[in-house]
Amino acid sequence: MANRVRFAIVGTGMGSDRARKAANTPGAELVAVCSLDVAGGQRLATELGCDFVADYDTLLAREDVDVVGVMTPSGWHCDFAIRALRAGKHAFTTKPMDLRLEKCDEAIRAAQETGRILAVDFESRYLPVNHQVRQAIRSGRLGKVFSVDLRMKWYREQSYYDGGTPAGWRSRLETEGGSAANQAIHYLDLLLWWLGPVQTVQGRYGTFTHAIETEDNTQALVTFASGAWGVFQTSTSVFPDLGTAVEIAGEQGLLAWRDGQVTLFRTKTEEAPALDVHPVDPALPPHIIADMVAAITQGRRPMCPAEEGRRSVAFLCALYESARTGRAISL
Numbered sequence: 121m122a123n124r125v126r127f128a129i130v131g132t133g134m135g136s137d138r139a140r141k142a143a144n145t146p147g148a149e150l151v152a153v154c155s156l157d158v159a160g161g162q163r164l165a166t167e168l169g170c171d172f173v174a175d176y177d178t179l180l181a182r183e184d185v186d187v188v189g190v191m192t193p194s195g196w197h198c199d200f201a202i203r204a205l206r207a208g209k210h211a212f213t214t215k216p217m218d219l220r221l222e223k224c225d226e227a228i229r230a231a232q233e234t235g236r237i238l239a240v241d242f243e244s245r246y247l248p249v250n251h252q253v254r255q256a257i258r259s260g261r262l263g264k265v266f267s268v269d270l271r272m273k274w275y276r277e278q279s280y281y282d283g284g285t286p287a288g289w290r291s292r293l294e295t296e297g298g299s300a301a302n303q304a305i306h307y308l309d310l311l312l313w314w315l316g317p318v319q320t321v322q323g324r325y326g327t328f329t330h331a332i333e334t335e336d337n338t339q340a341l342v343t344f345a346s347g348a349w350g351v352f353q354t355s356t357s358v359f360p361d362l363g364t365a366v367e368i369a370g371e372q373g374l375l376a377w378r379d380g381q382v383t384l385f386r387t388k389t390e391e392a393p394a395l396d397v398h399p400v401d402p403a404l405p406p407h408i409i410a411d412m413v414a415a416i417t418q419g420r421r422p423m424c425p426a427e428e429g430r431r432s433v434a435f436l437c438a439l440y441e442s443a444r445t446g447r448a449i450s451l
């Protein structure tokens with residue numbers, strides 16, 4: 121391996137941001153981008169001074185690629201990651217890890233068998249405030265948590281689902297997965313990271329305002345392994361867009377979070393509770409590229425290893441199964 125960790129990014133829609141980060145992060149080098157959008161991929165490669173590779177197998181055969189970042193439609197994530205791992209590369213996927221739980225398990229096995237790192241890119245885990253929220257909850261400042269509400273009420277035009285490369289991929293079950301798997305997955309991951317595993321899910325889903333195969337609304341009642349109850353609601357139908365809100369209630373207080381900011385933090389035992397008392401690791405990486413560099417060169421655990429990325433997929437699969445069967449599903 122060269123002195124710098126060498127990245128290839130697959131997918132140049134959202135992947136263009138990760139490609140730019142790889143080109144501009146200390147210790148990283150962007151060597152190639154790969155995309156179905158040939159014209160867009162070539163433009164990005166020219167802008168960033170790297171190679172454009174149209175064929176994925178050709179990319180994987182290159183010896184100057186250490187890490188493959190998979191930024192494709194959701195239903196392809198693990199297939200691309202598994203091929204990268206089997207080719208001797210480290211890999212990360214964007215969220216969700218995949219739409220199929222069995223593919224997540226296959227990818228985890230591939231990482232274990234090859235001794236390579238597999239991570240999932242959940243951007244919210246790199247924000248210091250979310251680390252402080254986690255510490256506040258886990259240190260017991262709210263007391264025993266008994267109630268959790270997550271409400272994501274977003275708005276997406278029909279054109280959002282009709283566009284993309286390939287066209288319409290966001291509207292299809294096999295490539296996208298719906299409002300919960302695409303948009304709300306960030307917040308679901310935070311809940312699981314903050315509060316621990318879920319025991320049961322009872323949910324329903326529907327399509328109300330878009331001409332798409334996927335759902336645009338979900339609701340679920342959740343029981344956490346800790347005993348806390350939760351309500352999970354997602355929508356891309358709400359106009360005007362209201363953003364995302366999370367409220368966590370414990371026996372000693374309440375924490376409210378909205379769109380990446382803590383809007384209320386009150387406890388019975390503290391006159392002016394603050395999150396700043398919880399230190400954030402100064403080595404916290406700012407994003408997945410820096411995270412992978414540290415994981416590979418320093419032996420650090422990535423912020424979201426594949427085993428944790430799997431958890432949100434398991435939750436979604438349970439929600440959809442519950443909706444189909446009318447039963448609460450145990451995880």
